[in-house]
Amino acid sequence: MIGQSRLLTELANLVKRTRADGVSACAQAGSQQVLRFAHEAIHQDVAQDTVMVTVKVILDGRVGVASVDTLEGARLRQCAQAALDIAAHAPPQEPVPPLPARHRLRWRADYVAATARAGPAECVRAVQQLVRLCRGAGAQLAGSLMVGERELAVANSAGTACHAASTVCGAKLVTMYRKLSGYASGVHRDFARLNLEELLARSLRQSLHRRDPVAVPLGAHAVILEPEAVAELLEWLGYIGFGAKSVEERTSFLAGRVGERLLHADITILDDGTDPKSLRMPFDYEGTPKRRVVLIDRGTALGPVYDAVYGMKFGHPSTGHALPADEPEGPLPLHLAIAPGRAPASELVRRCERGLWIPRFHYVNGLLNPREAVMTGLTREGCFLIEDGKLTAPVATLRFTQSILEALRHVRGVSKERRLVGDPSIDAGCKLVPTLSLGAFTFTGRSAA
């Protein structure tokens, strides 16, 4: 770890030396190791040290942004000069919002020293144990394991100086038995609490069946969506609709509909980067503290999330959802959650007379018609037919094409348990989601060998 002191000192010096009307510097640094395995061997492994400093300068209403992957003084100065050169040659922008002022956050509560120290041998032994257990169950295993630490620091000429250090680890496990496969993923701050064996057991439960996959008729089916499946849909909802840029451009399903009942009253969607149950992030890439934002309140459209630029356009304060300054996407929610319901997840299955149990989706695309959140995607490992409240037979791969707004108007139940879903090798972001029982989900195709 580079550390709070050095990172903030380097950024503060850079800001101080750069002569402009406003200067903001953001550093992302990290170290991680990733193991990927299949066929009882590790076929890829990576140990990375990374650092990226992004400098944004404001000069006479003009903005320039440059990035460099170092903390070395000479190259940082070159980077700042590049940002100044861009600003000097760029045309003036719309009114530039002021930089977030005087936020001073120091965050280390999500840093687990033992996780940061986990070495290659410890990680390989964990994989070895999984392979052994899987072999004992008569199944094959493929997957990945990641352990790492991250730092985010922001300093600007308006007196903001924030630093957060955290650790993260995660695993994805695919188990294969005859023609079936199962999947489970987990992510945690603490490697000791990742509970790999529980993940393996969850994946094996989906794959250890004697029956071959059956084909079910296309059309609408009731579905029970496990958290990984819900998270995939929620990720796309966030991307196409919960950011202020898509609202401004009228492509968001929220545009012109705030205050309208969009979804079933049992659905509340929020973004909360401060929730200790998520992979929280105390401030965004501009240095603005994260705010909890309710996007859908008991079915009614609220939102969206803002950064400083879009906050100014909408006359709303930033909600702490800025991406790095060189990202063109506008503000986005990175810590989406669906409020829990009351029923145990197992009860949702028991109550389902006939439907499909779906642990994850594959290759979802939400660009078909973002205004109605029409998405397509496929089932993958572990999809089962539910009959009379029981999982009875594995189901062959199906394609859905469905308005997710429509699907979330037919909610039969929301589980009280929620699971944290995230890709630990991505810099930020996670979903905290329950199991959902939906009355109708439309399947439009199936795979065939």
Next chain:
Amino acid sequence: MPERSLPRALVAQIIRQLKRRGVDYADVRYEQLAHEQLIAEHGRIASISRTHTQGLGIRVLRKGSWGFASTPHLRPPHVARAIGRAVELARAVALLNTAPRPLAPVKPVKARFRSRWQIDPFTVPLAQKVDYLLWANTASLGPDAIKRATAHMDFHKRWALFGSTEGAQIEQTFIESGAGLELAAQKGDEVQTRSYPNSHHGALAQAGFEYVKQLDLVGGAARAQQEVLQLLSAKPPKAGEATLILDPTQVVMQLHESCGHPTELDRALGHELSYAGGSFLTPEHLGRLRYGSRHVTIVADATIPGGVGTFGFDDEGVPGTRVELVREGLFVGYLSSRETAAQLGQPASGGAMRAQGWEVPPLVRMTNVNLEPGAGTLEELCRGVKRGYLLSTNKSWSIDDQRLNFQFTTELGWEIINGALGALVKNPLYTGITPDFWGRCTAVGRREDWRLWGIANCAKGEPMQLMHVGHGAPYARFDGVFVGPAT
């Protein structure tokens, strides 16, 4: 940054150190990457950014186990740490790995390669780029229905040094340039988008600023504006089986998803199961499976000028080459690496190991995966079609984990009635099963309409790597395909 400042001595010194550490094989990549992006929105500059990175990636193979470590820091303690981590990883992985991991042979060479460009975009004054971008962006504006008009330019420059314990010393320099427009129009609850000249930043080539000038963004803006407004009142296609003609922009996505990815040999061998999935093109099908009709010949060509998948040598020192993947409908080849080729008993790598940058290890990736041209103009392909559609410009894409069931939507299409193009259609969708679909290919268009595009965001691996890959294609016609409305 001038090429002469590349740290050749440092790379050679690391190679010597690794030899002393008793590894069976090692390679070292030093890279510098520069990226400049300009974005204009609604007639104003929304963002101009430059990124410059450099670093080292060190890969070692020891007793059947790989170890890879990377660092952006070139000072001795950091380099020593990276060497140590790579070797330590390989040693740790050997706790599990027992089988040897042979590599297909490659002749180590000392060589240089430079991609082709006329005007280095990093030497073009920023003001000139800004003026051109704003001109094109402003040309997209006007009618109230246009709710979003964006224009972008992207320029990439990469300097790469490669050294291996086998004696390879390779230096390569690449420049890529790209640009495009995207418009969104709205009427009531209807929102339509139109891109020019391709969607998803697909106008990207291994070329200099001259490529951007050739794209005629200003002329394209007028056509895109006209089409996006027409789409607001267009009808969707009727659902049902129809003859489908794809223009080159959409053939590109079809190739990428249904041929490029499934012919990656690491994927076919199960190495991507935890993330992207497997492939229906498993090794027992090689040389046996009928992938498409006799009209379908698909190659992976890393030697074609202008393609963003073109190189002198891949990221393990294998010369860029041309590999047939599908020959007249028969599945005959894979994209491969030294390791995967050896696993399959092939004498040499297909030269497709590529890394996003110094910070990640190379993976088997697409180079330029192209549909070879046939004969016939668009008019000739339409001739004899009683009812069909011509679809253009990808909007959404999705395919299953074995690369069989796919579904695409495009920004727009046109009816084909009795051999002639008719009305514009909005929200067209088509779907199929890969070998069945390519088996329905009844014609591939002529070389004159063949065009090379780039895809800048091909995701694979953990940590995820975004690779630039190329695809060339002409028009192609398919009979009996399900086409319908996307909503």
